[in-house]
Amino acid sequence: MKKTAILILIILTFQTVFSQDTAYYSILRRSIYISNQGYSSENFLELANTCERIIALKPGEWLPHYYCAYAYINMSFIEKNTSTKDAYCKKAKDLIVKTRELNPYDSEPDVLETLLCYALMEITPMVNGPLYMPKANNALKMAKEKNPDNPRIYYLQGKSTMYIPGFMGGGKEAAIPLFQKAMELYEKFTPETDIHPSWGKSDTAKLLEKCKNTNE
Amino acid sequence: MKTFLLAIIYITLSTSLFCQSVIIGSILTKKGKPVAGANIYFKNTFQGTSSDASGHFSFKPILSGEQVLIASFLGYHSHEEPIVLVNDTIHFSIVLTEDKTHLNEVVITAGIFEAGDEKKSAVLSTLDMATNSQGFGDLYMALNSLPGTSTADDEGGLLVRGGERYETKTFIDGLLVESPYTTKMPSVPVRGKFSPMLFRGTIFSTGGYSAEYGQALSSALILNTTALAKDDETNIALYSSAANLTKIKKWKKISISSITQYMNMQPFYNLARSNIKWEEAPESLTETLVFRQKINQEGMLKAMGFFTSEKNSLLYPNLDTGFDDLVGNQNQNFFFLSSYKDQVGESILHTGISLNRDDTKMNVNNNGMKDLNRSAQVKLTVTNSPYEKITVKFGGDIYYKKFGREYLTDNKGTGFQWDYETINTSAFSELNIRVGNKITLRPGIRFEHLGLTKKACVSPRLSAAYQISAASQISFAYGKFTQLPEDNSLIYNTGLSCERANHLILNYQIIKDNRIFRVEAYHKKYTQLVKYNTLYATDPTTYSNAGSGYARGIDIFFRDRESIKNGDFWLAYSFIDSKRDYRDFEFRHVPGFITKHNLSLQYKHYFEKIDSYFGTNYNFASGRPYIDPNFGDSVLETKNYHNLSVSIFHFTEWFGKFTMLHIQVSNLLGFNHIFGYRFAGNTGLEGNYLSLPILPPSKRMIVFGIYICLQNQTQF
Structure with missing residues (x-):
């Protein structure tokens, strides 16, 4: 109810200020802001729904597709029911395909694909693990080729390295340089606009702290 | 606030x-x-x-x-x-x-096991098939871990519910595969010819299958090949006794794949002691070419060319002469298959054509026989939904076959030749009716006309499912099934009628979370089975349709992927009671390949941290029946069969490429397996029939392999 009210307020304030072309920026910005306030499925659903409304009107814009996929992937991580998780991931998959079509030279769709692979692996590690691990690694590789300075690449790489045991070349210690590199890049990183992807920084900091603490 | x-x-x-x-x-x-x-x-x-x-x-x-x-x-x-x-x-x-499309339609499960990644009703995934700890990469062996199949390691292939191997027919994209197995040699199990990687969906029917398919007494294995490849790919797979090279090239709407396989068992038998005296261990070369083209929105053109050449020979003890016979086999098989599927108006049209040529030369010392099997098939099916809850599927096919056999002496033709040529036509129609939300009915009818006997027959089929709750349902299947006798009989007497079987199946299934339990009872009645005095007898009057038999039993399947995280437990148990009077049987008794109790326990665990599967499989089967002529007509049983196999699959990256390492060992504990006994044709000097046990080719089977995907993995 509160969110709805805020949304109305935002709509009212900005509808008149911005032209129709960039009108969605403010709406999207607000939804992204809300989704950053708390890691809950309500917030992500709000983001997904907002994005879908924008997509219906602006099917040629990649950012709404991107954020819609991002929201569904996160909802899949939060959701408990396996078949709902599956449905979310399927939805996200179609959206990522579309995002890449609209923005083929950017590294962000590849990064998001990696995140989706992790979500799929989380549903049934047994079945999806071997299927999506190579896909995830490949997507990261592609992202690196397009933009080696994208901090989210090293953040995700570090996250998956953390959970691989030491004798396989993983572990918390091995993840530290990756998180450090990610942090370094996050410091330098300035998104093109304030609605371009910028997630992952606070989690990187948290995980880096966690890795360091267990090593001492 | x-x-x-x-x-x-x-x-x-x-x-x-x-x-x-x-x-x-x-x-x-x-x-x-x-x-x-x-x-x-x-x-x-x-x-x-x-x-x-x-x-x-x-x-x-x-x-x-x-x-x-x-x-x-x-x-x-x-x-x-x-x-x-x-x-x-x-x-x-x-x-x-x-x-x-999200609705959970009531799916008929009686007599059906599905494998694949697209359908919810699938019991197995493609990965399950590939990482089956008793499969060794053979599709048929992997399916043997399901209930309703017999454990017969000397036979190979699928023996379904008291049926012989030839009673299970394989269909690829709807078309019949004339020779899906390698040629049978004495005491050596056959293997499937096709790589499991060619298929994306498998329907394994243990009885009561759809009216679309015919000419199989017991079971239909329906395989659907993969669609358009997603990306360019190069894979290399090296096994202890085989090497595989896969190359896939993809354009916008076309993909072409080539799979080359070379197999040689000699290195394995050099290391492991074999119960078989190999003269030449099995060696084969197989090439598969796959073409895919997407046409319009829904249209898909598929074509597959398959060629394989295999040979092997062994020394087989002759109990009457006391010497070893040299038994050899050479086979060349060419198989072409093409299908086109498209939406025309409101209907889905599916057409297919296949060509097959199979040359086999079997020889015993200097004598032998040469078989040449040529066949072709054209098929068309149409699927339409005239009403929301009714789907109609109908179609037909024309099947041409020419089979010739020649006897050889000193490896030369003798002029003793037989052949037959036939055109069989069939038509079928099947309705899928949803009654309310809880009931699905599927009546079907199949009409067949056989060129040899110039007789027509009609086979009705009916299956139904009733949903008891969101998780559980009961299904039922009934049907009449016919099949032409095997070439080994038909070639000498082309007047033989079809063999017949009636199936009745009742199934209960409950699926909750990641647990599935199903129990199925069945009764199968055989009539008009072929009887003869001796195999390969050339006198047509010694062949008749006087045989009969029955098979009945209970199959239980339980799979649990819920209770243990990353663990997958599975149990398959079959009880069967079957007797037959057919072939050269002197009276009605249990055939030698049937084991009353079959149990398969499997546990697979995925270790996320080391990205590996560890699988173990225990198989039990009660003794195999045999008749010892030294003791008259009583049916005796061999010892029980135990087999513990393990497998490890490890996924990793080598030089930045996706790599899978695996090792599989069967019969880890080294049980002695005896599948029965064979006896001399005549009594020896001491007045009794000499015998030898039928043993597996080797006590243990060990396979290790490396699979490397050289090119990048596909995007979504």
Whole structure:
């Protein structure tokens, strides 16, 4: 109810200020802001729904597709029911395909694909693990080729390295340089606009702290 | 606080606007349950909201006049509601209907096991098939871990519910595969010729299968090949006794794949002691070419060319002469298959054509026989849904076959030749009717005309399912099935009628979370089975359709992927009671390949941290029946069969390429397996029949392999 009210307020304030072309920026910005306030499925659903409304009107814009996929992937991580998780991931998959079509030279769709692979692996590690691990690694590789300075690449790489045991070349210690590199890049990183992807920084900091603490 | 805040907002809003409507409503499912998180917005605007946990929503759009309100939710059809906005509060509720593609239709499960990644009813995934700890990469061996199959390691292939190997037919993209197995040699199990990687979906019917298929007494294995490749790919697979090279090239709407396999068992038998005295261990070369083209929106053209050449020879003890016979075999098989599937108007059209040529030369010392089997098939099926709840499928095929056999002496032709040529036609029709939400009925009828006997026969089929609860259901299947006798009999007497079987199957299944339990009871009655005095006898009058038999039993399947995280437990048990009087049997008794109790226990664990599967499989089968002529007509049984096999699959990266390492060992504990005994044709010097046990080719089977994907993995 509160969110709805805020949304109305935002709509009212900005509808008149911005032209129709960039009108969605403010709406999207607000939804992204809300989704950053708390890691809950309500917030992500709000983001997904907002994005879908924008997509219906602006099917040629990649950012709404991107954020819609991002929201569904996160909802899949939060959701408990396996078949709902599956449905979310399927939805996200179609959206990522579309995002890449609209923005083929950017590294962000590849990064998001990696995140989706992790979500799929989380549903049934047994079945999806071997299927999506190579896909995830490949997507990261592609992202690196397009933009080696994208901090989210090293953040995700570090996250998956953390959970691989030491004798396989993983572990918390091995993840530290990756998180450090990610942090370094996050410091330098300035998104093109304030609605371009910028997630992952606070989690990187948290995980880096966690890795360091267990090593001492 | 909330209301206070809202009040302020409302005041702010109402002062800043002249025209203000309030929309208040709720979103419900057809059953009246609230839909939380539905997207509610006005068409062609960004204005909207989401429904809350109780399905309610309310918002104030800054719009006026005629508008369209859209409500959408994942898995449901979007709903559009025209609304006229005036200075007013509008109340209404919207009912969303479930998207049919998400609906859980009642699927008939009687006599059906599905494998694949696309359908929810699938019991097995493609990966399950590939990482089966008793499969060794053979599709048929992997399916042997399902209930309803017999453990007969000396036979190979699929022996389904008291049926012989030839009673199970393999269909690829709807077309019959004339020779799916390698050539049978004495005491050596056959293997499937096709790589499991060619298929994306498998339906394994243990009886009561669809009217679309015929000429199989017991079972149909329906394989659907993969669609358009997703990307360029190069894979290399190296096994202890084989090497595989796969190359896939993809263009926008076309993909071509080539799979080359070379297999040689000699290195393995050099290391492991074999119970068989190999002269030349099995060696084969196989090439598969796969072509795919996407045409229009829905159309898909598939073509597959397959060629294999195999040979092997062994020394087989002759109990009458006391010497070893040299038994040799050479086989060349060419198989071409093409199919086209498209949507024409409201119907789905599926056409297919296949060509097959199979040359086999078998020799015993200097004598032997040469078989040449040529066949072709054309098939067409049409699927249409004239009403929402009724789907009609109908079609037919023409099947041509020419089979020739020649006897050889000193490896030269003798002029003793037989052949037959036949054109068989068939037509079928099947209805799929949904009665309410809980019942599915599938009546079908199949008509066949056989060129050899110039006789027609009609086979009715009926299956049905009733959903008891969201998780459980009962299904039923009944059908009449016919099959032409095997070439080994038909070649000498082309006047033989079809062999017949009636199936009756009752199934109960419950699926909850990641657990599945199913139990199935069946009764199968055989009539008109072929009888003869001796195999390969050339006198047509010694062949007749006087045989008969039955098989009945219970199959139980339980799989649990829920209780243990990353663990997969599975149990398959079959009980069978079967007797037959056919072939050269002197009276009605249990055939030698049937084991009364079959148990397969499997446990597979995925270790996420080391990205590996560890699998173990225990198989038990009660003794195999045999008749010892030294003791008259009593049916004796061999020792029980125990087999413990293990497998490890490890996924990793080598030089940045996806790599899979695996090792599989069967009969780890080294049990001695005896599959029966064979006896001399005549009594020896001491007045009794000499015998030898039938043993597996080697005590243990060990396979290790490396699979490297040289090119990048595909994107979505």
